[in-house]
Amino acid sequence: MSLEIAFIGxxxxxxxxxxxxxxxxxxxxxxxxxxxxDPGKGPELRRRALAxxxxxxxxxxxxxRGAGIVISAVTADSAVAAAEQVAPHLHASQIYVDLNSVSPATKERVAKPMRDRGADFVEFAVMAPVKEPGLAVPILSGGERAAEVSARLNDLGMRITPVSTGIGTASATKLCRSIVIKGMEALMVDFSLASDKAGVMPAVLASLTASYPGMDWENLARTMMSRVRQHGIRRAAEMREAxxxxxxxxxxxxxxSAIADRHESFAKADKT
Structure with a gap:
């Protein structure tokens, strides 16, 4: 199989x-x-691409140019702008895939310039952190050509499940999940900061473990704080879409919206 794929982002x-x-x-x-x-960041990004x-x-x-599939992997708050920038360079035989975590209505806004150009649009919803599984991360897809695109990319090691021929089901599923996951991350930030400052962390962890014995609360808090510290700005944009x-x-x-604000404020404070 010969396939050319373009990534925007x-x-x-x-x-x-x-x-x-x-x-x-x-x-x-x-x-x-x-x-x-960007004169400052561009050379390093290009070096990574070459490597x-x-x-x-x-x-x-x-x-x-020549890409059968164009995948937008920007950020939630840049999804529409990226689509508008790319659309003039697409033609009817190409498929534009948006894998950003945005609302169903925003996905439709992304799809519009593609349809105006005659190109096809497929939505992806990435359902877990990508770092460890990489290509094998679970992804939901939607759109008239979702099954076709999913099959082609699954042959390359991806794990994409088509869920609808329409747009919105995949993204709604992802964002509803994100309410829980990003909400827990925000809770773990405030819980950790407050209980540590009050000097009651061991007692609170013991109480949580007694109530929910199947969960490693100490590791959960540490892991989730680390995620917000590293990815809070991007996840805030996602939660605003939620x-x-x-x-x-x-x-x-x-x-x-409050979850988004907490992710952003903690990530920014940690970088100052």
Whole structure:
């Protein structure tokens, strides 16, 4: 099989997926990130691309040229802007995949410029952290060509499950899960900071373990704080999309919005 894939966005997910896919027979990878044009950060990102065996494109047009599948791996708050930037360089035979964690309504906004160009749109929802499983991370997909794209990429080692021929089911599933996971992470941040400062951490951990004996609360708190410290800015953008989705459903998205604020404030404070 011969397949050319373009990645728009060369952050954590883009770098990992591009590197692992580039090692597959018959697969060629081109990547573009807006930071390629940054004098400070661009040279290092391009060096990483070269080391990974992928082509660092000069712009969206260069990245998309000849690609059968174009995958957007930017951030939640950049998904629409990236789609609008890429769409003029696509044609009817290409498929644009958005794997960013955004609301169903935002996915539709991403899809619109693709449809206007005659290109197909498929949504991906990444259902777990990608660091350890890499390409094998569970992903849900949706769209008219979701089954086709999923099958092609599953042949390369991915684990994508088509859930709908429409747009929104995959992203709603992901964001509803994120309310729980990101909510727990925010709780672990405040629990750890408060109980440590009050000098009651051992007692609280003992009480939690007695109530929920199957959970390693100490490790959970440490792991979740580390995740927020490292990824809080990006996850805040995701939770704002979750809040938007909840509001669009006619419900109250204020809790998800507060979770977003806590992720962002802790991540920013830790970097100062």
């Amino acid at each position: 060369y952050g954590e997910v883009g770098q990992l997926f591009a590197y692992q896919l580039a090692g597959k027979p018959g697969v060629r990878i081109r990547v573009y990130d807006i930071l390629f044009d 990974a065996g992928v082509h660092a494109a000069d712009g969206p047009a260069d990245a998309c 809040s938007r989705m909840i509001d669009e459903l006619g419900l109250d998205g204020s809790l998800a």
